[in-house]
Amino acid sequence: MAKTLADLRSQRWFGDPGLRAFGHRSRTFQMGYGRDDFMGKPVVAIINTWSDINPCHAHFKQRVEEVKRGVWQAGGFPIELPAMSLSEPYVKPTTMLYRNLLALEVEELLRSHPVDGAVLMGGCDKTTPALLMGATSMNLPAIFMPAGPMLRGNWRGKVLGSGSDTWVYWAEKRAGNLSEEAWTEIEEGIARSAGHCMTMGTASTMTSVAEAMGFCLSGAASIPAADSNHARMATATGRRIVEMIWEDLKPTDILTPRAIDNGIIVDMALSGSTNAIIHLVAIAGRTGLRLPLERFDEISRSTPVLANLRPAGKYLMEDFYYAGGLPALLSRLAAKLNLDCITVSGRTLGERIEGALVHDADVIRPLDNPLKAVGGTAILRGNLAPDGAVIKPSAAEPHLHRHTGRAVVFKNYKDLAARIDDPGLEIDETCVIVLQSAGPLGGPGMPEWGQLPIPQKILKKGVRDMVRISDARMSGTSYGACVLHVSPESFRGGPLALVHDGDMIALDVDKRRLDLLVPDDELERRRAAWSPPVPRYQRGYGALFADHVTSADKGCDFDFLHAGQPTPDPDIY
Numbered sequence: 275m276a277k278t279l280a281d282l283r284s285q286r287w288f289g290d291p292g293l294r295a296f297g298h299r300s301r302t303f304q305m306g307y308g309r310d311d312f313m314g315k316p317v318v319a320i321i322n323t324w325s326d327i328n329p330c331h332a333h334f335k336q337r338v339e340e341v342k343r344g345v346w347q348a349g350g351f352p353i354e355l356p357a358m359s360l361s362e363p364y365v366k367p368t369t370m371l372y373r374n375l376l377a378l379e380v381e382e383l384l385r386s387h388p389v390d391g392a393v394l395m396g397g398c399d400k401t402t403p404a405l406l407m408g409a410t411s412m413n414l415p416a417i418f419m420p421a422g423p424m425l426r427g428n429w430r431g432k433v434l435g436s437g438s439d440t441w442v443y444w445a446e447k448r449a450g451n452l453s454e455e456a457w458t459e460i461e462e463g464i465a466r467s468a469g470h471c472m473t474m475g476t477a478s479t480m481t482s483v484a485e486a487m488g489f490c491l492s493g494a495a496s497i498p499a500a501d502s503n504h505a506r507m508a509t510a511t512g513r514r515i516v517e518m519i520w521e522d523l524k525p526t527d528i529l530t531p532r533a534i535d536n537g538i539i540v541d542m543a544l545s546g547s548t549n550a551i552i553h554l555v556a557i558a559g560r561t562g563l564r565l566p567l568e569r570f571d572e573i574s575r576s577t578p579v580l581a582n583l584r585p586a587g588k589y590l591m592e593d594f595y596y597a598g599g600l601p602a603l604l605s606r607l608a609a610k611l612n613l614d615c616i617t618v619s620g621r622t623l624g625e626r627i628e629g630a631l632v633h634d635a636d637v638i639r640p641l642d643n644p645l646k647a648v649g650g651t652a653i654l655r656g657n658l659a660p661d662g663a664v665i666k667p668s669a670a671e672p673h674l675h676r677h678t679g680r681a682v683v684f685k686n687y688k689d690l691a692a693r694i695d696d697p698g699l700e701i702d703e704t705c706v707i708v709l710q711s712a713g714p715l716g717g718p719g720m721p722e723w724g725q726l727p728i729p730q731k732i733l734k735k736g737v738r739d740m741v742r743i744s745d746a747r748m749s750g751t752s753y754g755a756c757v758l759h760v761s762p763e764s765f766r767g768g769p770l771a772l773v774h775d776g777d778m779i780a781l782d783v784d785k786r787r788l789d790l791l792v793p794d795d796e797l798e799r800r801r802a803a804w805s806p807p808v809p810r811y812q813r814g815y816g817a818l819f820a821d822h823v824t825s826a827d828k829g830c831d832f833d834f835l836h837a838g839q840p841t842p843d844p845d846i847y
């Protein structure tokens with residue numbers, strides 16, 4: 275239902291004739307704004323996750339001005355509200371520890387300030403889900419402005435993809451096939467502009483999923499950060515949020531079960547990051563929806579991989595954009611999508627992609643010539659993962675999809691780092707590498723440790739993939755036969771904590787099974803002998819996280835954000 279001026283939330287701060295609004299208006303004049311700048315206009319919060327140490331968002335200082343320009347053009351009053359930057363390369367132990375903190379910050383920034391709607395500026399891995407989680411919980415009109423991928427990397431005439439080629443060439447260096455000079459050149463040529471990873475990592479996966487679910491302007495997620503079209507998109511986003519405020523188009527109007535299915539379909543067609551599963555479960559939970567892991571598996575089995583993008587394929591996001599971008603991919607998938615879902619544009623998804631064209635059929639494949647016949651991820655269950663685990667078959671060597679091997683167990687990441695390259699380690703390429711204590715509590719924060727390194731002595735034999743199992747996550751730019759998100763996690767006493775060196779483990783991707791081949795009575799004996807580890811944190815945010823974070827299969831969100839009545843707006847005094 276369309277809003278009037280009296281309906282604007284900001285009017286409670288600015289429109290009252292009494293003393294309380296006098297203070298709000300006078301302080302706005304103090305900042306140099308005139309009465310006509312803000313009176314009688316919707317107030318737009320621009321949540322900006324820029325910082326000096328987030329290269330993915332290095333261009334956001336300029337983009338926020340372009341968003342403001344659009345808000346002014348449409349008759350709104352823009353205010354920039356900085357939020358946690360969550361720079362993926364730098365924040366330790368992992369940005370995943372702080373995703374929920376950013377989501378809380380976004381929700382409370384919107385609740386506590388005199389705003390009627392929001393532009394959400396993000397793109398670096400955890401910023402997209404955190405922004406959507408917080409905005410959905412607050413449920414004011416909100417539109418997402420993706421950071422956009424960086425330009426292609428380059429080294430000696432070879433195209434480089436961030437993350438994916440890092441792992442490729444690091445393996446070659448450890449195997450003795452790459453010089454220090456060459457490694458330094460790769461380091462200096464792999465990231466050449468502002469923007470997030472240009473492979474189909476978590477960043478591009480989540481911005482694409484956000485667009486598929488209806489949260490950003492058509493084509494916005496595919497535009498490279500350095501392209502002038504990105505600046506124009508930012509201004510258009512600013513204009514559109516003002517219209518959305520008057521239309522009262524809110525996140526819960528957009529984020530329906532059918533829209534979430536659209537996001538999953540696109541994730542699978544992109545062979546997207548396994549991290550998308552955790553984030554989508556958490557986003558859905560903010561609307562009260564329970565998103566079971568099996569839904570991802572159902573959609574994966576019926577959705578081919580059409581995007582020929584690294585790490586599963588050949589190309590990068592810049593190529594994807596020139597090939598038609600996400601609207602072109604959506605047009606290929608039209609028969610599988612829920613085209614009647616409403617988007618931030620006010621139009622349906624079907625209307626948004628009408629007329630979209632594919633300009634390169636090798637980058638965006640047709641349905642009858644997919645990169646892979648089925649989607650990018652699979653959900654495993656078995657006595658080693660009763661609550662589920664995740665694998666990306668498209669990024670693993672096919673001969674490992676069905677494998678039984680002897681476990682070589684590392685108690686934590688320090689143990690792994692200390693022993694993995696020990697020449698005396700009893701391991702060969704048929705073994706299964708197991709890492710414990712790497713989940714939400716064990717990591718802490720469930721770091722991206724899941725692409726466990728292959729021992730140097732095995733790399734030197736020419737082997738580049740082995741079965742690896744952990745309760746950690748894996749970078750979306752990574753690859754390999756890596757079983758991830760094993761739940762319950764080992765730190766909570768899940769079966770992964772009971773694996774010993776020499777145990778046999780069976781993986782069967784086709785049957786969706788992950789089993790520890792140890793008799794039940796022996797597992798019960800081990801479970802009785804297991805002692806809970808000492809908590810990682812005794813105080814502060816870490817203690818709050820440990821007390822309230824849910825397991826991977828439930829999205830690693832805070833339990834108290836999925837319960838209780840909606841938080842009321844603050845009283846204005």
